[in-house]
């Protein structure tokens with residue numbers, strides 16, 4: 001008989017296991033290991049078997065998976081069916097929450113969804129930063145209450161279900177690859193430009209994660225020294241421990257920094273900066289042009305490393321329409337002759353993409369082999 005407790009989970013679920021155990025599990029379910037890359041997110045046979053388990057555990061909606069994105073200011077839950085359609089959603093404000101309050105909020109959201117949908121669905125979690133694959137400790141600069149803590153053991157004990165952990169930018173990219181701006185494309189690079197800068201890379205509908213689940217940590221690539229010198233920019237320290245990381249110049253605080261560098265005017269709201277640029281303010285235009293130039297150069301490096309078929313932008317800065325006009329030209333200017341710049345598109349799902357992608361992530365980590373007892 002199949003047992004949910006014996007499903008092979010995301011290695012990030014294997015907290016408390018030895019590093020060797022974790023690596024073994026990773027090798028066993030690696031969704032993108034060579035020769036095993038499926039064309040679809042869903043292993044149909046595995047999903048059918050898993051669905052039988054879910055029908056016993058949750059007879060009313062066995063097709064549903066929950067996804068929760070834990071952000072710096074709020075937490076969002078999306079319940080998605082097997083086709084990726086959001087059937088239920090909810091969000092709560094969590095600004096300033098402690099670690100224990102975050103745990104409580106996750107449990108409250110899941111409990112409310114269980115009651116509303118009369119089911120008990122598996123859960124995917126999208127969190128910022130990375131998780132140490134050996135210790136399970138969260139390493140994140142943007143959500144300080146998680147740093148150095150582990151979420152999964154507490155949540156699994158309280159929620160008693162399969163829980164899959166993923167990076168928020170990875171989940172965003174996965175969501176946009178399935179029914180979003182990158183639907184039908186062989187590969188997609190999803191960039192989030194908000195409080196920080198991160199990314200996820202999806203090939204044939206499945207996330208490429210890498211050994212440390214760190215693939216796509218593009219925000220911590222260094223800005224090219226030649227660009228620092230050309231524009232006279234300072235090498236800014238980054239909370240990750242390095243300096244001159246792309247995030248420090250290209251995320252929302254980075255754009256404000258570039259504008260402050262231009263004229264010494266700090267903390268200008270970005271919507272005000274755009275309005276001033278649209279009204280013909282030459283300094284505001286210069287700030288946005290410098291940002292687009294640096295972003296284009298950084299995306300050109302993505303093309304050289306990953307050569308994605310499409311790039312999808314999310315986060316606060318993705319609402320700035322000039323990026324879709326100015327950045328492609330900047331990308332082309334930094335590519336060698338003969339290389340085409342990929343289309344750069346706004347996200348389809350907006351700020352619900354992370355939660356939806358977390359639900360899809362549960363399906364990506366469907367067991368490659370179900371244990372029998």
Ligand SMILES: [Zn+2]
Pocket residue numbers: 219220238239240241242243245247
């Ligand atoms: Zn960094």
